[in-house]
Amino acid sequence: MDPELKKIPLPDLQELHARLMCFHEQYADHLFGHLAFPARSMARMFYLGTLKFHFNIHERNHYGNDAWAMPCTAGQTTIVIDHDGHFRSCELRSKLGRVQDFDFDLTAALHSPQMQAEVAAIPGAKCWCTHSCWIHSSSKFSPSVLLFHIPWAYLKHRWQRLPNTSLAELEQFRVQDAPNMGSDPPH
Numbered sequence: 707m708d709p710e711l712k713k714i715p716l717p718d719l720q721e722l723h724a725r726l727m728c729f730h731e732q733y734a735d736h737l738f739g740h741l742a743f744p745a746r747s748m749a750r751m752f753y754l755g756t757l758k759f760h761f762n763i764h765e766r767n768h769y770g771n772d773a774w775a776m777p778c779t780a781g782q783t784t785i786v787i788d789h790d791g792h793f794r795s796c797e798l799r800s801k802l803g804r805v806q807d808f809d810f811d812l813t814a815a816l817h818s819p820q821m822q823a824e825v826a827a828i829p830g831a832k833c834w835c836t837h838s839c840w841i842h843s844s845s846k847f848s849p850s851v852l853l854f855h856i857p858w859a860y861l862k863h864r865w866q867r868l869p870n871t872s873l874a875e876l877e878q879f880r881v882q883d884a885p886n887m888g889s890d891p892p893h
């Protein structure tokens with residue numbers, strides 16, 4: 707509610723992302739440690755490279771309006787439905803209609819004339835943003851992002867000097883295994 711909270715200076719945002727990458731390094735080890743080489747290295751590279759790719763877009767577009775490396779597929783691969791049935795291509799763009807008017811058929815809403823006009827309008831709108839869900843749903847349909855930009859982002863992450871993070875700081879975020887839900891009844 708307080709717009710002042712959005713005013714993160716770019717150096718602070720970059721520093722925050724660098725610190726988060728320390729945690730994601732740990733998560734990657736936990737998530738993919740069971741895989742054999744080279745699958746483990748590939749999974750790690752894509753996981754960390756994707757995060758770095760997102761963070762780079764966030765840094766460029768938090769105050770700017772910089773084109774993504776891929777077209778935004780809002781309205782093609784994704785749709786937003788508001789609480790009252792209005793639908794949009796993304797949360798940041800206008801309402802286009804109501805799913806009630808399409809008998810709650812999402813395919814019909816996606817292929818509606820207003821959504822088709824919206825999809826045609828998005829490239830010219832240059833509304834480049836920091837919406838990670840849409841960055842992700844767009845990037846995974848882009849061969850150049852998958853084959854070049856994400857591996858390149860990973861390499862840049864590898865070359866970056868990460869801030870010193872103490873083990874104690876990392877430990878408090880350790881992912882705990884789910885508790886054993888055995889046959890003992892709860893007391």
Ligand code: SF4
Pocket residue numbers: 778779780795796797798799828832833834835836837840
């Ligand atoms: S670039 Fe951002 S604001 Fe524009 S359509 Fe895509 S998700 Fe929405």
